[in-house]
Amino acid sequence: MSGAIFSDWMRSIQSRTETALANALPPLDLTPDRLHEAMRYAVLGGGKRVRPLLAHGAGLVTAAAPDTVDRAACAVELIHAYSLVHDDMPCMDDDSLRRGKPTVHVEYDDATALLVGDALQSLAFQLLAEPGLIPDAARQLKMVEHLGVASGSRGMAGGQAIDLQSVGQNISREALEVMHVHKTGALIRASVQLGALCGPTQDPDTLARLDQFSKRIGLLFQVVDDILDCEADTATLGKTAGKDARNDKPTYVTLLGLEEARRFAAELEADALAALGPLDARADMLRALASYIVHRRF
């Protein structure tokens, strides 16, 4: 597949995701309007939409209708967006810049940021539970359950808690992986699961391959994030760079060194592609996504 085909697909998914999110978020003229404005501020107009891209890429493999995948993509992206809002708050990472804009608690206030995150999480589940999203209601419940597990104490929120406990600690490579499997990996895995569950082709071997792929991609995403955090300057990244190292947070770069971290990323990319193995051309967007994640500059 040519790079141009992938770029076009990526832009089309990013564009339809923006539209779907704008439609899913409560309108500005609805009470409480300030909260709704802040929710839209937190979600719209930014981000590379990596999780929606993964959901749509997996949906292609199971022949899902893109309109259906939009809903799953919105759900995972809303969870991601809420986690950024809470993570940026003064009691967590205390960041003032996100995607080149003031963070929600800076633009509004701490209480509003707290409620924005809370309401975005509720909205994610509400969207995913709307009856009739897919014909098989039992499978739709499974999607909701996956999102719950991925977001909670054994997933993303748990990863944040492990992260808090690991500041200033000398942790092992295994412990670092446990943290990332929770913090970033769980929601990336859920993005692929939810996208795949949207389609009618529910072949167990294919689903197992997609799951293996998503686990590698989740870790890969974090390793590349650590590399970028070490390399990039604030202007390129759109967030305060080098912050993890300054905050004395363990990263793959501080643990392995820059070169070994890069080698590990290449290994994870190869493993991810191997997991997709014999799947036909319908998995090509996922293959291209793996490469995109390694070579991204954001």
Next chain:
Amino acid sequence: MSGAIFSDWMRSIQSRTETALANALPPLDLTPDRLHEAMRYAVLGGGKRVRPLLAHGAGLVTAAAPDTVDRAACAVELIHAYSLVHDDMPCMDDDSLRRGKPTVHVEYDDATALLVGDALQSLAFQLLAEPGLIPDAARQLKMVEHLGVASGSRGMAGGQAIDLQSVGQNISREALEVMHVHKTGALIRASVQLGALCGPTQDPDTLARLDQFSKRIGLLFQVVDDILDCEADTATLGKTAGKDARNDKPTYVTLLGLEEARRFAAELEADALAALGPLDARADMLRALASYIVHRRF
């Protein structure tokens, strides 16, 4: 029905809710253990479990299996518990005492309190989505959707946002009602809806009556809360009393005066009972609950 029968039922529901919550919460030996400990601290060993009582009361009307209602009851109680944890945080009400114990951010720290709330919300949806909770998966999705709406920006979180905006404002009785319909009313309504949806008897007229009942009860609960906040001392209430008035928050007592607030509570109780109207003795626990909510001392 005698008061003793109601008291026994109430104690049995409170006890089985405590057990169900303890089983639903992640065990202490699971990573991240500190987060799981804080989640259990936030949820277990306290509270009158009004929402679980309403869910079980409604479940009686639709002949639901109590084990099934336990799950719905846990879901609404986890949402309630998370809202208390976030509401008590320094950037919101900044409360240090809850149910006679230090609040989560005091006992642990702000970041942990934030994550405890986030993870409790995820867990609520995860529990409710577990496939097979009721035989009708489409109806179970409706339960999840109701909980999403009740928790989000058009429900509880939205009510908190309206509350923030109304501090120090002279608001009308109508505006106060809009706030409470969102802040407390939505989740109380969902408690009744979810409990009712657990049962096999899904008669539309009965469900409509239960819904009317729950709307009155939601408002009643808040009016009584305002009366108690005005009357009670810290020892009786187990939380810092008179705080709303000191924080310059509008209440039914500041708006109507104590006597008129009491009269309004009596009117709401009568309306709630009238909504149940012709329903048979299976609705008696809900009838007794209405009276209990008016005469409670917590």
